[in-house]
Amino acid sequence: MSADTSAPATQASPAAPEPVDPTLVGTTATRAERGRMRVPWRFIGGRAAFYLFTAWAAITINFFIPRLMKGDAVDAYMARSQGQLTPDAEKALRLMFGLDHSVPLWQQYLDYWGMLLRGDLGVSISTGMAPVGDAIAAALPWTLGLVGFATIVSFLVGTVLGAVIGWRRGGRLDVLVPVTTFLGTIPYFWLGLIFIAAFSSVLGWFPAGHAYEVGVDPGWNADFIGQVLSHAALPVITIVIASLGGWVLGMRNMMLTVLDEDYITVAQAKGMPNRRVLWRYAARNAVLPQIQSFALSLGFIVGGTIVMEMVFSYPGIGLLLLGATNAKDYALMQGIFLVLVMAVLVANIIADIAYAILDPRTRQTEA
Amino acid sequence: MTTLEFRGVTKLYNVRGSGQLKALDDVSFTLHSRQTIGLVGQSGSGKSTIAKILTQLETPTHGEVLLDGAPIPRRGKGLRMYRQQLRMVFQDPFASLNPYHSIRHHVERPLRLDRVVPRDQVDAEVRRLLERVRLDPDAVMERRPHELSGGQRQRVAIARALASRPALLVADEPVSMLDVSIRLGVLNLLADLQREEGLGVLYITHDLATARHFSDEIMVLNQGRVVERGPADDVILRPRDPYTRELRAASPDPEEFFRRRAAQTTGGAR
Amino acid sequence: MTTTPVPPEVAQPAAGAPETAALLTAERRPAPRRTFWSQLKASLAMFGNRKSAAGLVILGVFTLVAVFAPWIAPYSPTAQHLDATLQPPSWQHLLGTTHIGEDVFSQLVYGTRGVLVVGFLATIMATVVAILVGVTAGYLRGWKSESLSALSNVFLVLPGLPLMIIIASQFQDPPLWIIAAVLGLTGWAWGARVLRAQTMSLRNRDFIQAARANGEPLHRIILVEMLPNLMAIIASSFVGTMTAAVLGLTTLAFIGVIPVSNLNWGTILFWAQQNSAFPDYWWWYVPAGLCIALLGVALALINFGIDEYVNPRLRSAGERARALKKRGIDANAAVTAVRTTASPTSFPATRAAADPESTTA
DSSP, rough: OOOOOOOOOOOOOOOOOSOHHHHHHHOOOOOOOOOOOOHHHHHHHHHHHHHHHHHHHHHHHHHHHHHHHHHHHHHHHHTTTTTTTHHHHHHHHHHTOOOOOTHHHHHHHHHHHHHHTOOOOOOOOTTTTHHHHHHHHHHHHHHHHHHHHHHHHHHHHHHHHHHHHHTTTTTTGHHHHHHHHHHHOOOOOHHHHIIIIIIIIIIIIIOSSSSSTTOOOOOHHHHHHHHHHHHHHHHHHHHHHHHHHHOOOOOOHHHHHHTSSHHHHHHHHOOOOHHHIIIIIIIHHHEEEEEEEETTHHHHHHHHHHHHHHHHOTTTHHHHHHHHHHHHHHHHHHHHHHHHHHHHHHHHHHHHHHHEEEEEEEEHHOO | OOHHHEEEEEEEEETTTOEEEEEEEEEEEEEEEEEEEEEOOOTTTSSEEEEEEEETTTOOEEEEEEEEEOOOOSSHHHHHHHHHHHEEEOOOOEEEEESSSOOHHHHHHHHHHTTTTTTGHHHHHHHHHHHTOOOHHHTTOOOOOGGGHHHHHHHHHHHHHTOOOSSEEEEEEETTTHHHHHHHHHHHHHHHHHHHTTEEEEEEOOHHHHHHHOOOOEEEEEETTTEEEEEHHHHHHHHHSSHHHHHHHHHHHHHHHHHHHHHHHOOOOO | OOOSSOOOTTOOOOOTOOOHHHHHHHHOOOOOOOOHHHHHHHHGGGGGGHHHHHHHHHHHHHHHHTTTTHHHHOTTOOOOTTSSSSSSOOSSSOOOOTTOBBBHHHHHHHHHHHHHHHHHHHHHHHHHHHOOOOOOHHHTHHHHHHHHHHHHHHHSSSSSHHHHHHTTTTTOOHHHHHHHHHHHHHHHHHHHHHHHHHHHHHHHHHHHHHHHHHTHHHHHHHIIIIIIOOOOOOOHHHHHHHHHHHHHHHHHHHHTOOOOTTTHHHHHHHHHTTTTTTTTOOHHHHHHHHHHHHHHHHHHHHHHHHHHHHHHHHHHHHHHHHHHHOOOOOOOOOOOOOOOOOOOOOHHHHHHHOOOOHHHH
């Protein structure tokens, strides 16, 4: 609002005595914020609260499941392992399965939390009475290596491929979309079985299963590492091919939407080379929802990996879970579930951090 | 004669992280039937907040809104009667109609909800309303909104607003999103309806020219406060508040342009 | 207040109302009457394009196979022909036999029932929950909405297969609807999240505000005003959930968590693996997997069709680029060429004046 001028109202004089640069001051609606990257505390706080809540929910679900089901199976389980359990282990299992009816429910719940915080997940009957934690710790690295590597490869290849296909809309590469989609609807395990049959049994290119040759001692030597790599090749290839379709399609659709935006047209009109527009403008914006969908599909990835390990007899968490299921080893099953949930949450946190770094809007001052 | 009064209304919004936003600051005015008030202000001045409070989509933080001297009830039969008396025409003709339903549905709903006419006369009333806004009922009644033009849609919105036979109408920038060439048609329609039905109209706009053309009285709103009010011609031709003067200066005036050009060419050989 | 209607022919449109004038002077042709069938056809428009149609056809074939299984399958799926075990495909056994002489083709046909019944049931359960939670969470505000959203996010993050394994393994011989419920439990969250986002954006649209200002009761706002606009999203979510349910079911059956009394394509694979059918007896394990993939493709095609209907940019992106290429224009070119002479593919001269594209490229 300008000061009252003495000039006649009919003169259209400049509004204020000194000209003000709006790009420095900003309009009334927003204020341009430059400079250092602010830590988005509110965003982080919100997400942290959510993850804590999810962890709590998973643990509570784990607590209630055996208590909701009929107790016969659990009783049989305890009966089978009678005589082989130490009194402490037996007490822990009784607590986990809610077999001790003298203790009130809320007390059981608190004791369960105590058990978990001590790191005690019970005892697994199907792996020789070893603590559940030990059994999981032995299997986890194999799973992380396999699924981590394969998923990252699949995500990167799929996203790049999707970006290129989206860019060259209407070109010859479009035919890849239905192909990769078809591959994605094939169940993981079946594809694995087919690949084993084709590449291992018939062609003999890759070993059929396990992480390394039977009877070999693990060690950090070239021979062992070579074996690990060759045994991991087929599972990795299977996972990559099966999951590629989802990434390609998602990225392509996002690219098509982004390429319609006006700022792409402006960039091209400015004379920017196509490669820059494709990668630094279009793909950079289209990849943000991809990261979100990556975070959301982690649960699904876990499922696929479990089945993959069963097919390839890969000594990871999945195979452990299969063995536990067949042996009705409830303690081990529940322990695996908890560990998987924690792993998924951690991966979600990493994805959130990546998203926060890449998306400037989460870094801005919140109005 | 129905009277709506805004008395000392203040509206505060809580904004996360930076306190409160004062959308309206001690606003008072009175709207009678058979009167048109133009509410003028730029974006963010609080015009839409007034519209939302009038249609009970928001409530004032301080102050009160009175209909015929009595405060507006928050729920129940009283609220329904209030809603029937005051209707709104929205700004965006593309968004104010449900894309899924026919025009007939849109005009019928208020008739049925407020039981304006007996059930067997609803169809005839829908036709009458559409003809009132100068649309051909047979041609538009069964169509969906996307099959009509912007001007036609806005006319349907007006018909819908008139269905419950309100005494007061709030028009929130009714022609801003229409092509310039058809704005006059819609505004003249509103003026005719106001005259014939004896409505009180609150015409909210950022356009001084149409406000002057259309309203008896004009209120100028700046950052939530009423900075000037008076008869339309007075406010436009003899503005007293500096903000109003700026608004006036900002709108292009063809006569002014030619006068200055004439002064320049006669003033020197440039 | 006058009540006499102004006859349309007499009303003089103002100079600035050309569209009404055009309407009045145009031939008086009443709009087509909206019958039930035409409305049904309109709401099924999202399935109109070729991809959706192809997907629906495949799904329809599977449904027919499931319904008419006893007439299509030559044998009972558990009938054993111990004199013809592990036979390759022949005229008596179109897809060969298993290790105890069961006809693989019959197993596949009857297995279709298991897959489709449980698949549809699970998807219906999951979609109903998703609509209830998602639309409510989108319409409400404040902590109610946030807590419903947190609930669906929890189920999104929790890995589905381990949860299903744990729950399913607690049962000895679960009935069909329990299996469907377990599948639905892990599948509703995605649809709820999408519906919540869509409802939130719908809620702020003017026509919903107008309905509220008109005094429409809440149930009518949600059911009559909002729900029809959410139809495409619900359909897409339904199809996606069904894909996940079918994959989940067959995976659980393959692992062996679901008792083998429920015959579906996954059980066939379970038996195949248990009896070392790999790699030699391909007729046992290849068709079942192909059927799962084919059903998945059908559902994906239907979803493509719905996607293109909802987001028109996807629809014609490829076609537009190809059409441009035919006229010698690169869709991605940074500079648009200005033609000075008529190109061989431009329109005939009589239309050139009216068509701006052929003169300005």
